[in-house]
Amino acid sequence: MTANPQMEELSAIPSSDQVQPLETAEQPTAMATAAAEAVAIPVEEELKRAAEKMENNFSKIKTKIHRYPSIFRSLISTDDRYFVPRAVAIGPYHHGAPHLKEAEEVKRAAAYYFCGESGHSVEEVYQRILLVAAEARSCYVDDDTVASIGEGDFAAIMFHDGCFLLQYIICSTDDIAPSLESWFNSNDASMERDIFLLENQLPWVVLDALMTFRSVPVGEFISQESASFDAYTDLEKRSFVLDESYTPSHLPWPPSNSSAIELAEIGINLVANKKTWFNDMSISKGALFGKLFMAPLVMDDQNACWLINMMALEICSASTGMASTGMDGEDTVCSYVSLLAMLMSREEDVHELRVKRILHGDFSNQRTLVFFKNLVDLIPIPFQHSYLLDNLEAYRRKRWMWIPIHKFIYNNLKTIVTVFSIIGVLVGIFKTLMSIKQHQQ
Secondary structure: OOOOHHHHHHHHOOOOOOOOOOOOOHHHHHHHHHHHHHHHHHHHHHHHHHHHHHHHHHHOOOOOEOOOOHHHHHHHHHOOOOOOOOOOOOOOOOOOOHHHOHHHHHHHHHHHHHHHHHOOOHHHHHHHHHHHHHHHHOOEOOOHHHHOOOHHHHHHHHHHHHHHHHHHHHHOOOOOOHHHHHHHHHOHHHHHHHOOOOOOOOOHHHHHHHOOOOOOOHHHHHHHHHHHHOOOOOOOOOOOOOOOOOOOOOOOOOOOOOOHHHHHHOOEEEEEOOOOOOOOOEEEEOOOOEEEEEOOEEOOHHHHHHHHHHHHHHHHOOOOHHHHOOOOOOOHHHHHHHHHHHOOOOHHHHHHHHHOOOEEOOOOHHHHHHHHHHHHOOOOOOHHHHHHHHHHHHHHHHOOOOHHHHHHHHHOHHHHHHHHHHHHHHHHHHHHHHHHHHHHO
């Protein structure tokens, strides 16, 4: 019998008891919604935790031990001498680096001496650190390096590094164990640099806890170290007060160029202040000339390192609120560096800054120019610097009639002096001839 195609098609259709109920449009929608809600709950929690973490980090921005901003990475990759410690790791970021292992044994010895000289047992001092270890840990960026360190190991780092750092500070004003002092002295050049690196710091809460057992002149030490920036050795001794008033910031503003020579051409003289306060920058307008006051700077390898790390700290600690006005001194170092960089367009400008006693030190003109130009490219123009630029523009607008005269005199000063000297000589000769003629008569 020949198969009937229609019968085959019918047989392929399942019977009523085989037919599964078709899902209505509402059913898949309901199922999808339920699944979406199930996924949304953990996703929302994850996003909430991320937001809370960010808020928590922002609330501690002033006390955070920051990593270098990403804009500094290109500079670090080409020259890391201003960023990587040479002798000792302070804190967890560089802990365990192979070239810094020698200092680890010295830290343990320093902790032993610190506890012994404080009159308290090692156990008592260490227990005090354990109480603040969690707070100290929250001061660091929670990256893979810090996350890989267990709670016990982290507390040990805080204990050893804190005692070590305080012993180094004590060494500058008091006697310590000769063996420890010998190590500090032999590594002093590297130590002075290492302890001021942005990523090589301890939270203040650790040092404060340790100083409950022994008083340490931290303020005096910082004052002595900051004297490295002084261009004049006959200054009154400055005191340094430890407080929480220094809060850096930065703001983007349009750049402007006015080199040292260009300012001289328009009648603005550079004047070095007698004290090295970076925020003491101002412009005064006289009857004929203007003056730009700024702090002098000794340029050497150590001060270059400190400048970079202070700038990095200001950028990392940038906050809202007063940052919008910039009048609280939050961008002091960035403003100072921006001003110096603006004054340098070529090596002749660097020489002019030396003549005006703004720049000192053993950096060559070329090295100084390259250093500041590379550095200023990494930062936005700070508010305080922009404020000075506004004053310069106001000076140009107000003195526009005098500027061509100033420029002519500046660029032809030698010729003018020579001409007047010749005139003076000719006048003298003329007077002599007239005197001789009168005597002959």
